[in-house]
Amino acid sequence: MTKSPGTRAAYHHGNLVEELIAATIGLIEEKGVDAVSVREAAKRAGVSPAAPFRHFANKTALMTAVAEQAMGRLTLSVQQELSETGDADPVEGLRAIARGYLAWALANPTHFDVIASRTLIDFHGSPKLTGETEAIRLVMLDLIARGQASGRIARTLAPDALMLSARAFIYGLCRMWIDGHFAEWHVDKPAGQAMAEAVDLFIDMIGGRHATGQAGA
Amino acid sequence: MTKSPGTRAAYHHGNLVEELIAATIGLIEEKGVDAVSVREAAKRAGVSPAAPFRHFANKTALMTAVAEQAMGRLTLSVQQELSETGDADPVEGLRAIARGYLAWALANPTHFDVIASRTLIDFHGSPKLTGETEAIRLVMLDLIARGQASGRIARTLAPDALMLSARAFIYGLCRMWIDGHFAEWHVDKPAGQAMAEAVDLFIDMIGGRHATGQAGA
DNA sequence: ATCAAATGTAAGCAGTGATTACATCGGAGG
DNA sequence: CCTCCGATGTAATCACTGCTTACATTTGAT
Numbered sequence: 001m002t003k004s005p006g007t008r009a010a011y012h013h014g015n016l017v018e019e020l021i022a023a024t025i026g027l028i029e030e031k032g033v034d035a036v037s038v039r040e041a042a043k044r045a046g047v048s049p050a051a052p053f054r055h056f057a058n059k060t061a062l063m064t065a066v067a068e069q070a071m072g073r074l075t076l077s078v079q080q081e082l083s084e085t086g087d088a089d090p091v092e093g094l095r096a097i098a099r100g101y102l103a104w105a106l107a108n109p110t111h112f113d114v115i116a117s118r119t120l121i122d123f124h125g126s127p128k129l130t131g132e133t134e135a136i137r138l139v140m141l142d143l144i145a146r147g148q149a150s151g152r153i154a155r156t157l158a159p160d161a162l163m164l165s166a167r168a169f170i171y172g173l174c175r176m177w178i179d180g181h182f183a184e185w186h187v188d189k190p191a192g193q194a195m196a197e198a199v200d201l202f203i204d205m206i207g208g209r210h211a212t213g214q215a216g217a
Numbered sequence: 218m219t220k221s222p223g224t225r226a227a228y229h230h231g232n233l234v235e236e237l238i239a240a241t242i243g244l245i246e247e248k249g250v251d252a253v254s255v256r257e258a259a260k261r262a263g264v265s266p267a268a269p270f271r272h273f274a275n276k277t278a279l280m281t282a283v284a285e286q287a288m289g290r291l292t293l294s295v296q297q298e299l300s301e302t303g304d305a306d307p308v309e310g311l312r313a314i315a316r317g318y319l320a321w322a323l324a325n326p327t328h329f330d331v332i333a334s335r336t337l338i339d340f341h342g343s344p345k346l347t348g349e350t351e352a353i354r355l356v357m358l359d360l361i362a363r364g365q366a367s368g369r370i371a372r373t374l375a376p377d378a379l380m381l382s383a384r385a386f387i388y389g390l391c392r393m394w395i396d397g398h399f400a401e402w403h404v405d406k407p408a409g410q411a412m413a414e415a416v417d418l419f420i421d422m423i424g425g426r427h428a429t430g431q432a433g434a
Numbered sequence: 435a436t437c438a439a440a441t442g443t444a445a446g447c448a449g450t451g452a453t454t455a456c457a458t459c460g461g462a463g464g
Numbered sequence: 465c466c467t468c469c470g471a472t473g474t475a476a477t478c479a480c481t482g483c484t485t486a487c488a489t490t491t492g493a494t
């Protein structure tokens with residue numbers, strides 16, 4: 001059973017931490033987030049069931065590490081979309097954020113699930129997770145403020161309510177997708193397209209692009 | 218150990234089904250939806266760990282039964298709010314639905330969690346769950362159609378995209394609350410109030426109440 | 435009263451997160 | 465070079481989970 005000398009790291013693994021995270025990600029991708037078990041991750045890393053607990057206090061800590069990695073890629077996706085658009089027009093900046101967020105969630109549903117969870121991970125205990133969330137929030141607040149200063153966004157919209165609405169909208173859209181709620185709502189076109197249209201509609205509403213002849217009532 | 222005769226139903230319980238559902242609800246309310254176990258529900262009903270499986274094929278079936286009960290109350294809340302408002306103004310009808318939905322979710326977060334889950338319950342296998350969801354969807358579609366026919370809602374808004382947006386918005390709002398995402402978004406006022414304001418802002422946007430001077434671009 | 439179906443129990447399986455006591459390795463000080 | 469200690473791994477075990485099988489009891493229709 002013992003590996004021959006020369007084979008790397010027979011007893012001491014070397015970088016179990018990284019390999020456990022990788023194993024967990026693979027597990028999530030294959031069997032879903034609920035099927036993750038510390039034991040299985042350990043087995044995949046070729047290590048005893050108790051070994052992971054040397055590096056992660058509990059399952060939550062392991063999942064939090066996975067979430068931190070994923071969050072890095074999420075913010076990257078958002079920032080990339082934002083830098084491609086430029087932020088000359090604040091409304092288009094908000095649209096870019098929504099698109100980057102949505103695109104990433106669509107491409108990485110299981111990772112999104114992990115990040116969004118508050119039972120699987122210790123979100124508030126992770127400076128990385130709280131920090132990057134706060135960063136996006138501040139960018140959005142700035143865009144809203146600039147949009148209202150320039151008259152591009154109606155000044156009658158309370159910034160904090162607008163903020164919460166936007167956040168709820170995009171989060172709801174992604175969660176509907178990940179939670180599998182689309183079947184019930186008869187989205188006949190490809191989900192990605194339907195979602196993109198919903199995003200555009202919502203952003204356009206913020207941009208005041210839809211008149212009723214009764215505006216300002 | 219054996220109950221004296223006269224005490225109701227020593228061996229055969231009588232209505233274990235109802236009591237198991239009740240026990241499960243109690244369990245959810247006390248320790249959260251993740252802490253539910255069939256064994257514990259059985260214990261609370263004063264029955265052996267295997268007994269529940271006579272009435273529910275598996276844990277999912279038990280949770281689905283709980284969801285069906287909860288869904289009944291959710292649609293009731295929506296319909297009640299809707300009937301109080303009347304549906305003379307379609308936009309106000311949509312607002313009423315949003316309010317009824319939100320109010321129920323705020324008052325019954327754990328039940329909402331169960332209904333919204335697609336891993337805990339078998340949503341698509343339950344005619345009651347799919348049926349009541351579809352019913353609400355049809356009411357909303359009708360309100361949108363009437364709103365656009367009367368010019369109360371901008372005809373430039375694609376009905377299906379508007380539908381999806383509204384659904385995503387309200388669902389996202391509720392899930393943010395239930396998933397505990399509010400702390401991260403610095404909602405300084407009571408959450409219920411902030412959510413109500415977000416709902417009003419969103420509905421007002423649908424009603425075209427916010428001019429920018431650039432509308433119709 | 436009988437007997438089959440409905441409904442309960444007892445025992446046990448495999449898998450889970452987590453803890454404890456012990457084994458082994460690797461690197462710093464003598 | 466060697467020793468020793470802390471870091472890292474293992475083995476064994478606990479309480480708990482969903483679920484199954486074999487068996488016991490009760491009930492209601494005939």
